[in-house]
Amino acid sequence: MSVSAMEKHLFNLKFAVKDLERNAKKCEKEEKAEILKTKKAIQKGNTEVARIHAENAIRQKSQSLNYLRMSARVDAVASRVQTALTTRQVTNSMAGVVKAMDAAMKGMNLEKISGLMDKFESQFEDLDVQSSYMENTMSQTTTTAVPQNDVESLMQRVADEAGLELNMELPSGPASTAIGASTQASTEQDELTDVRLGFTNYLIDRKNDNSSSALR
DSSP: OOHHHHHHHHHHHHHHHHHHHHHHHHHHHHHHHHHHHHHHHHHTTOHHHHHHHHHHHHHHHHHHHHHHHHHHHHHHHHHHHHHHHHHTOOOHHHHHHHHHHHHHHHHTOHHHHHHHHHHHHHTTGGGTOOOSOOOOOHHHHHOOOOOHHHHHHHHHHHHHHTTOOOOOOOOOSHHHHHHHHHHHHHHHHHHHHHHHHHHHHHHHHHHHHHHHHHHO
């Protein structure tokens, strides 16, 4: 691949960084909109609808973070390509990966882009510039399940900020069991303390009685 072709791909990579950042901001905007919908649903007392919007808000936040992480990785790749061009260390395999990455960027296929970047980064192992962004983002990108603890936490925060009371049943499980066990243990400890105190007073009384008898 010619130098001019690599420079063109480099330009496209830098443009892709900006595009990923724009997508991140778009998701962030969607997150705020979903949080507002969550608030309105809570005000109406519709917990189920609020939960749906809270889940959507968390998904948008996760996607925004994915775009930001990907933007950082692509930016790092662009910097390495720039260095390789400057030092004339561009290999054929490296050029092929950059070309494929450029094509993947046009479709914003994050999974494919991540795989290509992993392959690209491996080209730099011998140059001791291996990426510090080797974190696997694809599990986060493809994950659709939303942690319910996060959902309920967001709903509660929105309700608190709006000065509303959110009626949600507390989960009955190990936590409540632990609280019950703790209360029982505290009660038993108090009873044991009373017994010990009573026994101590009994010994003191006996000692006083014996002392009185000796004086007589």
